[in-house]
Amino acid sequence: MTVLKALKKMFGKAEGEQPSPVSQPATPIAPPTPDASRTAPAVPPRPAAEAANAPVEASTPPRNQDKPRRPRASKPVDTWTLDDFKVEPAEGKTRFHDFKLAPSLMHAIHDLGFPYCTPIQAQVLGHTLKGQDAIGRAQTGTGKTAAFLISIISQLLQTPPPRERYMGEPRALIIAPTRELVVQIAKDAADLTKYTGLNVMQFVGGMDFDKQLKLLESRYCDILVATPGRLLDFNQRGEVHLDMVEVMVLDEADRMLDMGFIPQVRQIIRQTPPKSERQTLLFSATFTEDVMNLAKQWTTDPAIVEIEPENVASETVEQHVYAVAGSDKYKLLYNLIAQNDWTRVMVFANRKDEVRRIEEKLTRDGISAAQMSGDVPQHKRIKVLEGFREGQIRVLVATDVAGRGIHVDAISHVINFTLPEDPDDYVHRIGRTGRAGTSGTSISFAGEDDAYALPGIEALVGRKIACEMPPDSLLKPVPRKH
Incomplete structure (x- = not known):
């Protein structure tokens, strides 16, 4: 009996629990699509022959199988309705109402006092809410962060998480070049998700590794915001697995190039699903030849949105x-x-x-x-x-x-x-x-x-x-x- 208990503990199973297919991570379940114009299209799986012949880009770190799965947190009750957020149509302006976003997300947008979209939000959301990849050129202060966060949150709310899921398997990943930017994006994400039941985590260097690890082990991670170096630390230790990423965002790609982070970013992207099976959004202040080459490698038929710096x-x-x-x-x-x-x-x-x-x-x-x-x-x-x-x-x-x-x-x-x-x-x-x-x-x-x-x-x-x-x-x- 002692040996049997030890084996069960090793493979993460309590007594009486049915075995689960750990080696085959579950893929997100496609949601019902009542409105095809705004829901993300289900990505067809690659044919078996194609999958068999696909090159192995990098080995995935071993999954920590002794960590128990935990029940998903229940969604908070939200009695707020869209009647509490009335915005009149205005010529030349796009309302958030025009995208038919989830009420829990609209409630957070209302709290933040944003009745109308900025130009980049209106243009980006018109593509990304349909599941299309996007490349955005915009300076800071244009509202691009809210644009990709709203797109991510909409996708995660429309697509239920898989039933079999481990801690440390984010469904959305945002990579940014500096610690300050990660902290700010995570704060904005927390503000926009507060009525949704989605969890946001941030990983940055220069802060206590063990504290960040303890947070990761305490609850599911839906949206992960991280600098490349710290994310690789967690990934290579087997604490974070990126095979369930549905949406990936690369923010300030030009700055990541300048700071020499692209080799690390490549390592990270190799751990995510193929670009045909995830949505990828890339933002940059400039569209240099190097930035566009990266976008070509990492996106599929992206919409290109440009907001002039002047x-x-x-x-x-x-x-x-x-x-x-x-x-x-x-x-x-x-x-x-x-x-x-x-x-x-x-x-x-x-x-x-x-x-x-x-x-x-x-x-x-x-x-x-x-x-x-x-x-x-x-x-x-x-x-x-x-x-x-x-x-x-x-x-x-x-x-x-x-x-x-x-x-x-x-x-x-x-x-x-x-x-x-x-x-x-x-x-x-x-x-x-x-x-x-x-x-x-x-x-x-x-x-x-x-x-x-x-x-x-x-x-x-x-x-x-x-x-x-x-x-x-x-x-x-x-x-x-x-």
Whole structure:
């Protein structure tokens, strides 16, 4: 009896439980399709001959079979109805009502105060809710995150999860290049799923591995948001299996290329179902040749949606450029913030050492500031962001990589201490302000070392940005604190 119990424990079966086919992971069950225009079409299985001849791209890590299956969490009761969310049709605008989304999802959208879709949401959802792959070009602040989250949630609500399912088998996977962006996407996903019963998890480096593992073992994972490196850690240890992924999203593909993450992303994608059996959405701020080659490899007949960057950069953000010597840049920065009593400002610099020096000088001179760069550990980043959101920190100094995923409301000013070498980074920087239709101001310092970048920026945003000399009052010496 002791040997029998040990064998049952090894294969994850309690006494009296019927054996289950662990080696053949169950595939998602196709939902009933009352409205063919909006439901994701069932993907036909590959023929046996094709499957037999398909190349083996990578070995799947061994599944942890001693982990018990748990009963699915019951869906919360939602007495809210669409009558509580009335939005009148408006010319030139698309309502979320026009897509016949699930009431539980519409309830969350109502709570967030989004009656009409942004342009990229309207265009993307028109394709993805029918099950089509999509490639989207859009800058930050356009609403692209909500576009792919709404598509994911709709798919998961329409398709019941398989009855036989292990922990650590996400049904939707979102890969993003930075920890801040993962945290923000996961937060948005939690807001949109709060009435659906779907579980959202996030895996990022720099945070306690065991805590993330404990969360993974406590409940099913429906939507997983992760950076490539940490996701591979879990996958290679056999804690996460990607063979049930129905929808995969690659966000900021251009940034993942720049940061050298594509080999890791390839490893991850090899663990998911073939592209003909999953829906793939790819978003990028730019459509370079490299990005389009990746899209061709990983998507099937995708819809291409493009939102012009000038629509983001020029309409809601007032842009200024000051011609200033490099030795005067800090004086100009200090006086702008101190004399105008600005309370929520983001300052961008190109290098981590510049970020550190600026933050140290502001702190020394009596302005509460914090830095955000790759050198700052994750637990401190989260604490810094909370302090910035709550107004305890007036100035956040960041590099482009660290600042890409920061979404903080009511940032009044963005200051480019140094102009970025890549014009696309300029658009991402100033997109931190003027969000969701509100107005904002960006001020760039053009010195002898970086003024050459200005023509490329003007070409991208489609307008001339007047270059002016700062008034003498903004260049007076910084008073030293004793």
